[in-house]
Amino acid sequence: MGINEVVDRMTNEMNKFKEDLVKEVEGIPDNPKIHRLSACCFTILSSDLKDSWSPMYYDSLKQSDFIIELVRKADSFDSIKKIVDEIVSKGTYRVHDGSDTYTARFNEDVRDYLNGLL
Numbered sequence: 320m321g322i323n324e325v326v327d328r329m330t331n332e333m334n335k336f337k338e339d340l341v342k343e344v345e346g347i348p349d350n351p352k353i354h355r356l357s358a359c360c361f362t363i364l365s366s367d368l369k370d371s372w373s374p375m376y377y378d379s380l381k382q383s384d385f386i387i388e389l390v391r392k393a394d395s396f397d398s399i400k401k402i403v404d405e406i407v408s409k410g411t412y413r414v415h416d417g418s419d420t421y422t423a424r425f426n427e428d429v430r431d432y433l434n435g436l437l
Contacts, residue, residue, distance in 0.1 A: 333395075347428075361377070361378065377426060379426065382425055386429075403436070404437075410427075410430055411424050
């Protein structure tokens with residue numbers, strides 16, 4: 320088997336792995352503590368607020384979309400593993416987007432779901 324064939328096979332395996340992982344991440348359930356009014360709006364009891372007031376922290380579906388975007392942009396198995404490991408272990412993921420850098424935080428339900436995939 321030539322180098323080109325090996326690279327093509329590995330590329331296909333990587334793409335299949337990404338899409339399989341995307342399907343799993345799409346299965347993250349909505350946060351049971353929120354009452355969704357629309358795709359972009361929800362309410363939550365103030366007693367259910369933790370130390371974060373960021374709407375994304377409570378929106379498991381937005382977090383799922385964010386993780387899917389990270390997985391699709393990843394260029395290696397190792398980078399995907401690092402993304403998932405960081406989210407599960409730290410509850411955060413440091414994003415470097417051009418000149419902008421920020422930290423995304425993930426709720427416990429999403430972290431637990433991802434941990435179940437490891």
